[in-house]
Amino acid sequence: MADKVTIADVARYANVSRQTVSNVLNSPEVVREETRRRVREAVRALGYRASQAARQMRTGRSRLIAARIEPAQEDGINGSVFDRFLHGITESAARSGYRVLLYTADDHDAELATFDDLLGVYVPDAFVLTSTDYDDPRAAWLLEQRIPFVTFGRPWGVPDGQKYPWVDVDGAAGTAMATRHLLATGHRRIGFLGWPEGSGVGDDRRSGWARTLAEAGIGPDELAELDHRTEDGVPEGAAAVTALLAAERPVTAVVCVSDSLAIGALQAGNGIAVIGFDDTPVARAVGLTSVSQPLGEAAARCVALLTDMLDGDAARRRPRDEETTPGDADAPPDDPSNDGAGARGPSRTTTSGDSPAHILLEPALVHRRSA
Amino acid sequence: MADKVTIADVARYANVSRQTVSNVLNSPEVVREETRRRVREAVRALGYRASQAARQMRTGRSRLIAARIEPAQEDGINGSVFDRFLHGITESAARSGYRVLLYTADDHDAELATFDDLLGVYVPDAFVLTSTDYDDPRAAWLLEQRIPFVTFGRPWGVPDGQKYPWVDVDGAAGTAMATRHLLATGHRRIGFLGWPEGSGVGDDRRSGWARTLAEAGIGPDELAELDHRTEDGVPEGAAAVTALLAAERPVTAVVCVSDSLAIGALQAGNGIAVIGFDDTPVARAVGLTSVSQPLGEAAARCVALLTDMLDGDAARRRPRDEETTPGDADAPPDDPSNDGAGARGPSRTTTSGDSPAHILLEPALVHRRSA
DNA sequence: TCTCTTTACTTGAACGATCCAATCGTGCCA
DNA sequence: TGGCACGATTGGATCGTTCAAGTAAAGAGA
Numbered sequence: 001m002a003d004k005v006t007i008a009d010v011a012r013y014a015n016v017s018r019q020t021v022s023n024v025l026n027s028p029e030v031v032r033e034e035t036r037r038r039v040r041e042a043v044r045a046l047g048y049r050a051s052q053a054a055r056q057m058r059t060g061r062s063r064l065i066a067a068r069i070e071p072a073q074e075d076g077i078n079g080s081v082f083d084r085f086l087h088g089i090t091e092s093a094a095r096s097g098y099r100v101l102l103y104t105a106d107d108h109d110a111e112l113a114t115f116d117d118l119l120g121v122y123v124p125d126a127f128v129l130t131s132t133d134y135d136d137p138r139a140a141w142l143l144e145q146r147i148p149f150v151t152f153g154r155p156w157g158v159p160d161g162q163k164y165p166w167v168d169v170d171g172a173a174g175t176a177m178a179t180r181h182l183l184a185t186g187h188r189r190i191g192f193l194g195w196p197e198g199s200g201v202g203d204d205r206r207s208g209w210a211r212t213l214a215e216a217g218i219g220p221d222e223l224a225e226l227d228h229r230t231e232d233g234v235p236e237g238a239a240a241v242t243a244l245l246a247a248e249r250p251v252t253a254v255v256c257v258s259d260s261l262a263i264g265a266l267q268a269g270n271g272i273a274v275i276g277f278d279d280t281p282v283a284r285a286v287g288l289t290s291v292s293q294p295l296g297e298a299a300a301r302c303v304a305l306l307t308d309m310l311d312g313d314a315a316r317r318r319p320r321d322e323e324t325t326p327g328d329a330d331a332p333p334d335d336p337s338n339d340g341a342g343a344r345g346p347s348r349t350t351t352s353g354d355s356p357a358h359i360l361l362e363p364a365l366v367h368r369r370s371a
Numbered sequence: 372m373a374d375k376v377t378i379a380d381v382a383r384y385a386n387v388s389r390q391t392v393s394n395v396l397n398s399p400e401v402v403r404e405e406t407r408r409r410v411r412e413a414v415r416a417l418g419y420r421a422s423q424a425a426r427q428m429r430t431g432r433s434r435l436i437a438a439r440i441e442p443a444q445e446d447g448i449n450g451s452v453f454d455r456f457l458h459g460i461t462e463s464a465a466r467s468g469y470r471v472l473l474y475t476a477d478d479h480d481a482e483l484a485t486f487d488d489l490l491g492v493y494v495p496d497a498f499v500l501t502s503t504d505y506d507d508p509r510a511a512w513l514l515e516q517r518i519p520f521v522t523f524g525r526p527w528g529v530p531d532g533q534k535y536p537w538v539d540v541d542g543a544a545g546t547a548m549a550t551r552h553l554l555a556t557g558h559r560r561i562g563f564l565g566w567p568e569g570s571g572v573g574d575d576r577r578s579g580w581a582r583t584l585a586e587a588g589i590g591p592d593e594l595a596e597l598d599h600r601t602e603d604g605v606p607e608g609a610a611a612v613t614a615l616l617a618a619e620r621p622v623t624a625v626v627c628v629s630d631s632l633a634i635g636a637l638q639a640g641n642g643i644a645v646i647g648f649d650d651t652p653v654a655r656a657v658g659l660t661s662v663s664q665p666l667g668e669a670a671a672r673c674v675a676l677l678t679d680m681l682d683g684d685a686a687r688r689r690p691r692d693e694e695t696t697p698g699d700a701d702a703p704p705d706d707p708s709n710d711g712a713g714a715r716g717p718s719r720t721t722t723s724g725d726s727p728a729h730i731l732l733e734p735a736l737v738h739r740r741s742a
Numbered sequence: 743t744c745t746c747t748t749t750a751c752t753t754g755a756a757c758g759a760t761c762c763a764a765t766c767g768t769g770c771c772a
Numbered sequence: 773t774g775g776c777a778c779g780a781t782t783g784g785a786t787c788g789t790t791c792a793a794g795t796a797a798a799g800a801g802a
Contacts (some may be wrong), residue, residue, distance in 0.1 A: 020752080022791095
């Protein structure tokens with residue numbers, strides 16, 4: 001608490017006006033070098049930090065990004081994935097001078113109501129949506145309200161999905177990678193343990209496996225034999241692999257749509273090769289080879305897209321992102337030019353003209369004992 | 372965004388002054404029934420929500436609770452525990468009109484710096500600390516700054532730990548419960564897989580097992596035989612149980628300090644009874660009996676303690692917690708009287724005079740195939 | 743010398759809610 | 773009917789910041 005040092009205190013100390021202090025912090029180029037130095041010194045001496053509330057009143061920007069925290073996931077094993085993503089968002093946002101505001105909601109309707117509530121009271125500058133699915137009303141709502149947002153996850157089957165930016169990990173590339181690895185180590189009968197049709201993520205991951213096997217000369221009939229669909233879960237995975245092993249020509253390896261299924265497959269698989277998806281802690285613990293999503297980078301990209309939008313929104317002056325806290329010069333957030341995005345890792349960025357960016361990141365295969 | 376309806380708009384619509392609107396929202400009892408009704412109607416008609424930024428400027432309260440989000444835990448399996456707790460905090464806080472602000476920090480020093488930063492800019496009203504350990508400087512810092520906070524976790528070994536409120540789960544009671552269950556099902560040689568000495572949580576959980584066996588007539592020498600300490604992790608659990616099985620008089624059951632160790636014990640345990648701790652998703656998945664912490668209630672208690680402090684802080688008027696959003700009458704947060712706390716579940720609340728409350732919740736044993 | 747720019751800074755106002763002190767009824771009693 | 777008390781309502785000030793407009797000084801051009 002201490003004694004709340006305001007911009008007026010700094011101004012008095014440095015023998016300038018409030019506005020000059022404000023200028024030093026927000027548009028330093030309009031202030032003479034010598035004055036700038038003096039004000040900066042005063043800021044440091046008094047330990048001044050700009051009050052976010054007061055700033056928000058004037059500018060309307062809260063420097064808050066809202067994100068939903070999900071309850072322990074359906075299965076739970078995969079819950080940690082979201083946890084790591086949220087951690088990344090928090091870290092990246094902080095680097096750009098934003099903070100993450102949490103909310104919960106049980107279903108889409110409740111979430112829309114929460115949007116409305118938050119926007120009325122705390123007024124976050126942007127939202128990060130996760131777990132996008134078919135018929136997701138949230139994006140449409142936010143688009144209509146003209147609230148900046150990014151989704152982590154592609155707009156599955158939504159026609160206007162191209163209207164907003166998203167970041168996703170190329171699941172098909174991940175399963176393709178896994179399948180190629182198994183082919184390279186001599187396997188021919190490579191099964192797939194997937195979710196029931198109708199899940200965007202699940203169908204995508206299946207396609208990578210199917211494509212790779214087809215390229216290796218496996219015909220559609222055999223592919224159908226090797227393909228197994230089931231609900232997510234460890235026992236389900238065990239049951240599924242048992243079925244695939246009991247077939248006339250049993251599988252010698254399986255690629256799984258999730259670590260949960262893979263754990264089950266590992267338990268009941270009688271030593272066949274198993275590859276999971278998500279590289280959860282459990283995978284690490286039991287030595288399961290798994291496809292790893294670059295969650296930290298996905299989070300960083302989401303935040304970068306948001307800050308681009310937000311700074312573009314208030315594009316009157318070049319928003320040099322000058323942090324009010326003196327002394328902790330943090331690395332510049334990211335090269336804001338769009339072409340630079342592709343350079344920092346394996347990813348594809350799709351941008352046509354003024355339309356929002358769509359970033360597809362490449363996963364990696366983490367090799368362990370199971371394959 | 373829409374058109375930003377302010378308190379002045381409501382006043383105009385209801386034919387009263389701004390102050391009257393404010394009174395209706397903040398101290399309704401001073402306004403005549405009929406006027407109150409009219410103002411409330413205006414609020415609803417216009418969809419008015421008080422701007423948090425403006426309110427904060429005047430009152431100094433941000434209605435923000437800061438909490439740290441931890442990276443994927445050391446082991447990872449136990450990470451979801453914190454996740455669920457955080458979810459609970461978010462939910463309970465929302466019910467009392469507060470929101471959760473996330474931050475990250477790699478170590479205690481960084482966390483203190485973040486405290487300072489947050490307090491200078493966003494000014495959260497309170498902090499929730501988790502993962503308390505020996506020599507934890509955070510509580511002392513916050514105490515000195517007179518910032519309200521609660522810890523989830525007892526102040527292990529800290530002398531001034533009684534100066535602030537905390538909530539914790541009685542780990543010893545959990546392992547005692549597990550041990551009694553194993554005794555009741557006929558086991559006599561019940562091992563304990565614990566962490567190396569020096570962990571508050573670990574030592575506490577061990578003590579419940581030791582106490583229960585001692586009460587059952589097991590002598591100290593045999594207890595020492597049955598006690599096994601190791602770092603956390605699945606392979607470590609497997610190795611530990613292998614050692615206990617290779618002993619002259621092998622164990623027939625083990626109680627574990629964590630689900631990670633228990634999973635390992637299950638894998639290498641050759642069918643002996645195993646009980647874990649934390650009831651993680653993995654436990655559910657593989658059918659592991661485990662001690663379950665009431666995380667939702669712990670979170671609710673933490674928030675209740677905080678709101679008590681915060682409302683007591685600004686105790687000039689009875690803060691009836693009248694939400695500005697009309698129409699969604701939420702349940703009263705909780706009976707603020709201290710004796711009421713014990714009534715809502717198995718727990719012990721220690722309060723002496725004006726000293727802060729310390730709440731110890733009872734865990735539960737979730738029975739599954741493994742024991 | 744006068745005006746017109748430019749530079750570098752200062753001053754006044756506004757954002758939206760709350761708090762304080764003053765005002766306006768209204769009813770009560772002498 | 774006047775004085776008074778009481779309670780409901782009002783106007784004005786305030787929080788800390790940024791925006792828009794304004795001023796003083798210095799230099800350029802005629």
